[in-house]
Amino acid sequence: MHVTKIEKNIYLVDVETAGIENFIASYILKGETIAIVETGPASSIPNLLSGLEKLNVRPDDVAYVAVSHIHLDHGGGVGTLLKHLPKAKVIVHHRGAPHLVNPEKLWQQSKQVLKGIAEIYGMPEPVPEDRIIAAVDGMVFDVGNGVQLKVIETLGHASHHLSYYEPLSNGIFCGDAAGVYLSEFDVHVPTTPPPFRLDIALASLDKLANLKPRVLYYSHFGKASDGVRKLQTYGEQLKLWAKVAKQGLEKRENLGTIVDRIVAEDEFLKKAEGYIRAHPILSHTVFNESVLGIVDFVEKHGSLL
Numbered sequence: 001m002h003v004t005k006i007e008k009n010i011y012l013v014d015v016e017t018a019g020i021e022n023f024i025a026s027y028i029l030k031g032e033t034i035a036i037v038e039t040g041p042a043s044s045i046p047n048l049l050s051g052l053e054k055l056n057v058r059p060d061d062v063a064y065v066a067v068s069h070i071h072l073d074h075g076g077g078v079g080t081l082l083k084h085l086p087k088a089k090v091i092v093h094h095r096g097a098p099h100l101v102n103p104e105k106l107w108q109q110s111k112q113v114l115k116g117i118a119e120i121y122g123m124p125e126p127v128p129e130d131r132i133i134a135a136v137d138g139m140v141f142d143v144g145n146g147v148q149l150k151v152i153e154t155l156g157h158a159s160h161h162l163s164y165y166e167p168l169s170n171g172i173f174c175g176d177a178a179g180v181y182l183s184e185f186d187v188h189v190p191t192t193p194p195p196f197r198l199d200i201a202l203a204s205l206d207k208l209a210n211l212k213p214r215v216l217y218y219s220h221f222g223k224a225s226d227g228v229r230k231l232q233t234y235g236e237q238l239k240l241w242a243k244v245a246k247q248g249l250e251k252r253e254n255l256g257t258i259v260d261r262i263v264a265e266d267e268f269l270k271k272a273e274g275y276i277r278a279h280p281i282l283s284h285t286v287f288n289e290s291v292l293g294i295v296d297f298v299e300k301h302g303s304l305l
């Protein structure tokens, strides 16, 4: 567990799920009270709690726990975390809320899709319904001293995905809406598992870019400058993947061949290929799930090109 101060009022806790560094971030916002953005999975909640302790956060002072969406690596730990935070309310997209109250279906589906990775993340615990705020676009949550979270509905990665705009730092907690950012290589790579919606994801990226953020706070992983440009180049990268997928489908190529051609054509991916292939989780999610999501979209809806 590492804690880093990244803005005047914002701290990053590397929750180091399964000992993997620089992969899943939780953000702590300090105003008069505290907000937490993203919990990471259930299995690394002990690390997040150590981070809160290190920051001298009193459990009673945490007003909000906001999650971008309910996938296990983002909101899987909410139920476990809440047991330690007596006054905190959970902010989640209204379509995700029922799955936090009753996570059984989410857990079964996660095991099917993620296989062993689901076990690494751990089984989510239920969240009491009266502690959930079913959020809609435009809601604002204030923790004092000018620190706020404004809900921006950014669907596409999932049908229940939210980002959060933070005006004091002019930054956006973008969840999985802007991909996975690998700071070591200064590249982003798609996180687009089925049932990914390219058309909706591109509209979400425009919506975020229109806010003209100075910085992005990626859940995977960390703070990055040049926010608007990154949102735009991520959109271009998604379109490139869709173009390659369309060509591959026309030639009846198998998934492995389509992956090889994406790597050959995507400069960002090429730069970080070795790192991703050696990564215990990204090797599966990028080269299988993300490619599958794009191919699935193109099969159903075309490449938009």
Ligand SMILES: [Zn+2]
Pocket (backbone or CB within 6 Å): 071, 073, 074, 176, 191, 219, 220
């Ligand atoms: Zn994720």
